[in-house]
Amino acid sequence: MELFKPDFGLVFWMFVAFAILFLLLWKKGWPAIMDMIDKRADLIDKGVEYAQQAKDQLDKAQESAEQIIADARRSQADILREAAHMKDQIVEQARQEARDAAQKEIESARVAIAQERKEAEKNFRDQVSSFALDIASKVTRSQLLADAAQTKLVNNLLDEIEKTN
Amino acid sequence: MRSIEMKRFIQNILVGFIAVSMAIVPAVAQDAATGADSIGDSSVDSEVVDAGNGHESEAGDFNPKDIIFEHLGDGYGWEVPFNHHKRMPLPIIVWGSDGLHIFSSSRVAHGDVYRDGNVEFMIAEDGDYKGKLVEVNSDGTVSRPWDFSITKNVLAVFFTVILVLLCVLPLGSWYRSKGYVAARGFKGTLEALYEFIYVSLIKATLKEQARRFAPYLLTVFMFIFVSNLMGLVVIFPGGANLTGNIAVTLVLALITFFITNLFGTKHYWKEILWPDVPLWLKFPLPIMPVIEIFGMFTKPAALTVRLFANMMGGHIIVISLTLIIFIFAKMGIAAMSGATVVSMIFQIFMLLIDVLVSFIQAYVFTMLSTIFISLAQEHEHEHEEHKEVPVTK
Numbered sequence: 001m002e003l004f005k006p007d008f009g010l011v012f013w014m015f016v017a018f019a020i021l022f023l024l025l026w027k028k029g030w031p032a033i034m035d036m037i038d039k040r041a042d043l044i045d046k047g048v049e050y051a052q053q054a055k056d057q058l059d060k061a062q063e064s065a066e067q068i069i070a071d072a073r074r075s076q077a078d079i080l081r082e083a084a085h086m087k088d089q090i091v092e093q094a095r096q097e098a099r100d101a102a103q104k105e106i107e108s109a110r111v112a113i114a115q116e117r118k119e120a121e122k123n124f125r126d127q128v129s130s131f132a133l134d135i136a137s138k139v140t141r142s143q144l145l146a147d148a149a150q151t152k153l154v155n156n157l158l159d160e161i162e163k164t165n
Numbered sequence: 166m167r168s169i170e171m172k173r174f175i176q177n178i179l180v181g182f183i184a185v186s187m188a189i190v191p192a193v194a195q196d197a198a199t200g201a202d203s204i205g206d207s208s209v210d211s212e213v214v215d216a217g218n219g220h221e222s223e224a225g226d227f228n229p230k231d232i233i234f235e236h237l238g239d240g241y242g243w244e245v246p247f248n249h250h251k252r253m254p255l256p257i258i259v260w261g262s263d264g265l266h267i268f269s270s271s272r273v274a275h276g277d278v279y280r281d282g283n284v285e286f287m288i289a290e291d292g293d294y295k296g297k298l299v300e301v302n303s304d305g306t307v308s309r310p311w312d313f314s315i316t317k318n319v320l321a322v323f324f325t326v327i328l329v330l331l332c333v334l335p336l337g338s339w340y341r342s343k344g345y346v347a348a349r350g351f352k353g354t355l356e357a358l359y360e361f362i363y364v365s366l367i368k369a370t371l372k373e374q375a376r377r378f379a380p381y382l383l384t385v386f387m388f389i390f391v392s393n394l395m396g397l398v399v400i401f402p403g404g405a406n407l408t409g410n411i412a413v414t415l416v417l418a419l420i421t422f423f424i425t426n427l428f429g430t431k432h433y434w435k436e437i438l439w440p441d442v443p444l445w446l447k448f449p450l451p452i453m454p455v456i457e458i459f460g461m462f463t464k465p466a467a468l469t470v471r472l473f474a475n476m477m478g479g480h481i482i483v484i485s486l487t488l489i490i491f492i493f494a495k496m497g498i499a500a501m502s503g504a505t506v507v508s509m510i511f512q513i514f515m516l517l518i519d520v521l522v523s524f525i526q527a528y529v530f531t532m533l534s535t536i537f538i539s540l541a542q543e544h545e546h547e548h549e550e551h552k553e554v555p556v557t558k
Binding site: 003004005006007008009010011012013014015017018020021022024025026028029030031032033034035036037039040041043 | 234237238239297311312313314315316318319322323326329330333334336337338340341345347356359360363364376379380381383384388410411412413415416417420477
C-alpha cells in the first residue's frame with residue numbers, strides 16, 4: 001500500500017528541513033529558554049531558602065532580645081537588692097559608730113566623775129579633819145594642853161568613820 | 166447565573182447549527198440530483214474528490230476508500246480553500262534519465278503529458294506508481310525518476326518549520342534581552358509548555374544529561390505538536406496529513422535511533438553485545454546479543470509506526486464521518502439530513518479529541534525518545550544499584 005512506502009523526496013526534504021530547524025533552535029532558541037528556566041528555578045529555590053534563613057534569624061534575634069531583657073531585669077533586681085543591703089549596712093555602721101562614741105564619752109565622764117568624787121572626798125575629809133581639829137583644839141584648848149596625841153587619836157577615829165561609810 | 170447563561174449560549178449555537186445544516190443539505194442534494202442521475206457522484210465530486218490530481222471517479226462509482234486514501238496521501242499541488250476543482254500548482258523537481266528538470270505541477274495536471282527537453286513526464290494513473298510523477302520511456306513503459314518535488318507534504322513541513330521557529334525564537338531573544346522578566350501572553354503560554362516538557366519529562370528522565378539532549382527532544386516535540394495541529398486545520402496552509410505520513414515519522418524515529426546509539430555509553434554497548442546473563446545464553450549461540458540487537462531496531466520501528474498510525478487513524482475517522490453523509494445521500498433527503506446532523510456532531514467531537522491526541526502523541530513520541538536515549542546513557546554504578554534490588558528482596 002502506498003501509505004506504508006516512505007516517499008524518497010519527502011524523506012529527503014523532511015530531513016533537510018528538520019536539520020535546519022534543529023540547528024537554528026539549538027543555536028538560537030533553546031539554550032536561552034532552558035537557561036532561564038533553570039536559573040529561575042534556582043532563584044526561587046534560593047529565595048525560599050533565604051526567606052527560611054531570615055525567618056530563623058529573626059526568631060533567634062527575638063529570642064536573644066528576650067534573653068537580654070530578662071538578664072537586664074535580673075541584674076536590675078540584683079543591683080536594687082545590693083543597694084538596699086548597702087544602705088542598711090551604712091546605717092548600721094553609723095549607728096555603731098555613734099554608739100561607740102557615746103560609750104567613750106560616758107566612760108570618760110565616769111572617770112572624771114570618779115576623780116572629782118575622790119578629790120571631793122579628800123577635800124571633804126581634810127576639811128572635816130581640820131574642822132574637827134579646830135573643834136577639838138577649841139574644846140581641848142580649854143581642857144587639854146597636850147594636843148599631838150589627841151590629833152592622832154582624832155584621825156584614827158575619822159579613818160574608822162570612813163571605813164564604815 | 167453564569168452556567169445558565171452558558172447553557173443558553175450553547176443551546177443557541179446548537180439550534181442554529183442544526184437549522185443551517187437542515188437548510189443547506191437538502192438544497193445541495195437537490196442541486197446534485199438535477200445535475201446527475203446519481204446524487205452521490207456529483208455531490209462527492211464537488212465536495213470531497215479533487216479534480217486536479219489527474220483522476221476523477223467514474224460516474225456512479227462512489228468509492229469511499231479512494232477518497233480517504235487520497236486525502237491521507239501526498240500530492241503535487243494543494244487544494245484551493247473551499248474549492249476542490251482547483252489546486253495551487255507546486256514546483257516539481259526531478260532528476261530524470263538526462264538530468265535535472267524543474268517545472269510547475271500544473272503542466273501534468275488532469276493526466277497531461279509534459280515534454281521537457283527530450284523527456285516526457287506524467288502522473289501515473291494506475292500501476293505501481295499510482296499518483297506519482299513518472300518518466301515515460303520511449304517504449305511506452307514508465308519509470309520513476311529521483312523525485313525531489315515540493316509536494317503538499319514537503320510544503321507542509323516547511324510551514325511547520327516556520328511556525329516552530331516563530332514559536333521558539335521570539336521567546337529565546339526575549340530572555341536574552343530581558344533577563345529575569347517573565348514573558349507574558351502567547352510567549353508565556355509557550356514557555357509553560359516548554360517548561361512542562363523540559364522539567365517534568367526531559368530533566369526528570371535524563372538528570373544531569375538533560376542539557377545535552379533537550380534541544381533535540383524539545384524540537385521534536387514542537388515539530389510533531391505543531392504539525393499535528395496544522396493537520397487538523399482543514400484548509401490551506403493546514404490539512405496536510407504530515408505526522409500521519411510514514412516518511413515523516415520514519416525520519417524522526419531514525420534521528421532518535423542515531424542519537425541513542427551514537428551517544429551510547431560503553432556500558433550500553435556492553436549490555437547489548439555481552440549482557441549480564443548466564444554464559445550459556447551468550448556463548449556458543451549468542452541468543453541474548455541477537456535479541457538485544459533486534460531490540461535496538463524495534464525501538465525506532467515502534468516510534469515510527471505508533472505516531473504514523475495514531476495520526477492517520479484520527480484523520481481516517483474524521484473523513485469517514487464526512488463520507489457517511491454521501492453514503493446516506495443515496496437513500497433520500499431525510500436520511501441525508503439526519504446523517505448530516507449526526508455526522509457533524511461526531512466530527513466536532515472527534516476533532517476536539519484529535520486536539521487532545523495531537524498533544525498526547527507529541528508528548529508520547531518525546532517521552533519514548535527521552536527514555537530510549539536515557540537507557541543508552543546508563544553507567545556502571547547505576548547498573549550495580551539495579552542489581553542490588555533483587556538481592557534485598
